[in-house]
Structures are given as C-alpha cells and as structure tokens.
Amino acid sequence: MLESSFKLPGQTAFYKGKVRDVYTIDDRLMVMVVSDRISAFDVVLPRPIPFKGQVLNQVAAIMLEASKDIVPNWVKSSPLPNVTIGLKCETFPVEMVVRGNLTGHAWRTYKTGERVLCGVTMPDGLKENDFFPTPIITPTTKAHEGHDEDISREEIIAQGLVSKEDYEQLEKYTLALFERGKEMAAERGLILVDTKYEFGKIGDTIYVIDEIHTPDSSRYFYAEGYEENQKNGVQQKQLSKEFVREWLMANGFQGKDGQQVPEMTDEFIQSVSDRYIELFENITGQKFVKEEVAAADAESRIIAALKSL
Structure with missing residues (x-):
C-alpha cells in the first residue's frame, strides 16, 4: 500500500x-x-x-x-x-531517543571531538559502537516536515515544551522501555543499540504511542561476534534500515539540496x-x-x- x-x-x-x-x-x-x-x-x-x-x-x-x-x-x-x-x-512535541551504544548520530558527533550531545556529556576513550556506561537520552524536537532537531532536557523544560514533572516521567518510561527492549533482544541473540519513543497524554495519564522497537525506529546488533568485532575494529552486523541509508550514501544521496534520489530498481526494491x-x-x-x-x-x-x- x-x-x-x-x-x-x-x-x-x-x-x-x-x-x-x-x-x-x-x-x-x-x-x-x-x-x-x-x-x-x-x-x-x-x-x-x-x-x-x-x-x-x-x-x-x-x-x-x-x-x-x-x-x-x-x-x-x-x-x-x-x-x-x-x-x-495529546502528543508531546519531543521524541525520546535513547542510546545504549556510541553509534550513528552520536558517533558522528563524537568523532568530531565534541563530547556533549543534547546536553549529555559522553565519556572520553570510547570507540564506535562501544557501550555507554549507562544508556543516555538524547531527545529531539518532532518535525512534521524537514529534520528533527537535537534539544536538551533543560531546553525542553525551559521552553515549556514539556513540564518538568511530565518530562521526568517520560525519562523513567524511556529507560524502562529500553531495558525491556534489551531483554527481549537478548533472547533473540540481539543487542538493542538505540531507539526512540513517542508519548502522548489523556487527562493525567501518559501513554506510549506510535511504534516501538521496530527496525525503522531502532537499531539492533547481533550479539554473536560483537566483542570480537569491537576488539578488531570491525563494523558490527546490524539489523535496522541503516542499510538503506548506506545504499543511498554510496550512490551520492544524503537528502541535501540539489541531490537526486538514485534509481530504485526492481531488484533493489525486492532486496x-x-x-x-x-x-x-x-x-x-x-x-x-x-x-x-x-x-x-x-x-x-x-x-x-x-x-x-
């Protein structure tokens, strides 16, 4: 469809x-x-x-x-x-992004020498795909069109996007959901690397909405071989739609002005x-x-x- x-x-x-x-x-x-x-x-x-x-x-x-x-x-x-x-x-105007490993956007930020992402300080001495000491929450604004933007906890509360009380509850739910997702992934021989959650509210009750732990909203690594790959500096085998982004980048497209989406052949669509x-x-x-x-x-x-x- x-x-x-x-x-x-x-x-x-x-x-x-x-x-x-x-x-x-x-x-x-x-x-x-x-x-x-x-x-x-x-x-x-x-x-x-x-x-x-x-x-x-x-x-x-x-x-x-x-x-x-x-x-x-x-x-x-x-x-x-x-x-x-x-x-x-009533949807909260932020997405709660939670990261267990230094990968994707966090790694791209980290390798520039920057150590603060969305107001969260990342420790020195990490390699791409290493585990953080504890999962970090790096929220973004929700954009109906265009790009979501990084934002810090402090900015969210100061701008009145979410009340302090509600935001603290969103953080608790986010970390608990991520922990459950990690447990379920481990049962399948996987590592839940990072994901995002969206929340809404009816009256005084907060609900998790939209999708959770899908390959579009999340990144998974295979647990088998993870440690050896990290030791040898080999890229992790992952389950996510990252392979689509990688194909686009390899064909000269990153969503920037003036760039054309490469031809999506029948064979590529099927794959x-x-x-x-x-x-x-x-x-x-x-x-x-x-x-x-x-x-x-x-x-x-x-x-x-x-x-x-």
Missing part, C-alpha cells in the same frame, strides 16, 4: 505523514495506516517497499503488548496487518522487502506471513473494528 483514501464514519481529520496515513475519528480515536512508503534522511523515497508496512505494524503490536505493564499504550485493536486503531492522545521480512523474523522469532488486502475489504474491516469500540 502506497497510500490510503478511506472514508470512515466519524472521521474528523486526516494527516499524511512520511510513512503513515492517520485518520482521526470523533476526536477520540486514531486509525493509523502504516504504508509501504519508505523514508531516509527525512525524504520519502519514490517507490514503496512491499510488506514494509505490515512488518512495522506487526513488530510494534508485539512490542507494545510486551511492555504494557511498564506504561499504558495507545492501541485498541489491529484489524489489518498494517493498520492499528488506538486512542487519540529491501526481503530484508524487512528478515528483520521481522529475527526481532520477533516468528514466521512472517504475507497478507495482501484489497482496498475495499480493508475499509470495511476498519469500519467494523471501529463499530466494536
């Missing part, structure tokens, strides 16, 4: 994000359609990836179910493999789809079952699910 155009009962709003189509129902519920669109460097690439939406939605459903004892989540039902219906929350399915099976330990649903049938199933809530 590249995009959706449902007409749902009680629909009061529609928002098309980079990879999700979101319908608001009676200002109380949200229907999130996880499309097969794929983005990198905050750019939506021109061709969809078959079954990517199903992979992300089903991984998120499994991970949210496994962590609902830590923090309430927004999910009410999942009537289709790539659709979730849940509570409409990305296969990789997402591999990610699903490695992260969840379950066999992936492809499910294609006609648009008319999808709409009727969503409407039936809404009527039951």
Whole structure:
C-alpha cells in the first residue's frame, strides 16, 4: 500500500505523514495506516517497499503488548496487518531517543571531538559502537516536515515544551522501555543499540504511542561476534534500515539540496522487502506471513473494528 483514501464514519481529520496515513475519528480515536512508503534522511523515497508496512505494524503490536505493564499504550485493536486503531492522545512535541551504544548520530558527533550531545556529556576513550556506561537520552524536537532537531532536557523544560514533572516521567518510561527492549533482544541473540519513543497524554495519564522497537525506529546488533568485532575494529552486523541509508550514501544521496534520489530498481526494491521480512523474523522469532488486502475489504474491516469500540 502506497497510500490510503478511506472514508470512515466519524472521521474528523486526516494527516499524511512520511510513512503513515492517520485518520482521526470523533476526536477520540486514531486509525493509523502504516504504508509501504519508505523514508531516509527525512525524504520519502519514490517507490514503496512491499510488506514494509505490515512488518512495522506487526513488530510494534508485539512490542507494545510486551511492555504494557511498564506504561499504558495507545492501541485498541489491529484489524489489518498494517493498520492499528488506538486512542487519540495529546502528543508531546519531543521524541525520546535513547542510546545504549556510541553509534550513528552520536558517533558522528563524537568523532568530531565534541563530547556533549543534547546536553549529555559522553565519556572520553570510547570507540564506535562501544557501550555507554549507562544508556543516555538524547531527545529531539518532532518535525512534521524537514529534520528533527537535537534539544536538551533543560531546553525542553525551559521552553515549556514539556513540564518538568511530565518530562521526568517520560525519562523513567524511556529507560524502562529500553531495558525491556534489551531483554527481549537478548533472547533473540540481539543487542538493542538505540531507539526512540513517542508519548502522548489523556487527562493525567501518559501513554506510549506510535511504534516501538521496530527496525525503522531502532537499531539492533547481533550479539554473536560483537566483542570480537569491537576488539578488531570491525563494523558490527546490524539489523535496522541503516542499510538503506548506506545504499543511498554510496550512490551520492544524503537528502541535501540539489541531490537526486538514485534509481530504485526492481531488484533493489525486492532486496529491501526481503530484508524487512528478515528483520521481522529475527526481532520477533516468528514466521512472517504475507497478507495482501484489497482496498475495499480493508475499509470495511476498519469500519467494523471501529463499530466494536
């Protein structure tokens, strides 16, 4: 599914994000359609990836179910493999990025000689992909368009983006969810390296929303060989959509002005789809079952699910 155009009962709003189509129902519920669109460097690439939406939605459903004892989540039902219906929350305007290892954006910052990221001081003497002594939280602002921006805890509170009380609770939830994610990853022979969480609020209750611990929102390493690779200065084998970013960079694209997205051949599209399915099976330990649903049938199933809530 590249995009959706449902007409749902009680629909009061529609928002098309980079990879999700979101319908608001009676200002109380949200229907999130996880499309097969794929983005990198905050750019939506021109061709969809078959079954990517199903992979992300089903991984998120499994991970949210496994962590609902830590923090309430927004999910009410999942009537289709790539659709979730849940509570409409007042979204906090920050993403809580948590990092267990020095990689990605943190490493790119670190190797310039900078030791402070989002107000957090990183210790000297680390190599790329080393574990931090304890996980660090490096939040970003949430951008509907363009790039998310790094921001510190102090700036978030000072600017009134999140109250001090709520932010402290978000930090607690973030670290607890990350710990649960690490435990689940370890059972699969993986290391949860870094991830991000989004939260919302209804009344006085905070909910974790959107997706968690998916290959789009998270980075995983294989645990086997990790220590040896670090000792020998070898890049870690990872499970994430980083391979897409690496392919784009190798073909001269980083989302900068004037750059063109390289041609996405049928062979490349199939390889990305296969990789997402591999990610699903490695992260969840379950066999992936492809499910294609006609648009008319999808709409009727969503409407039936809404009527039951």
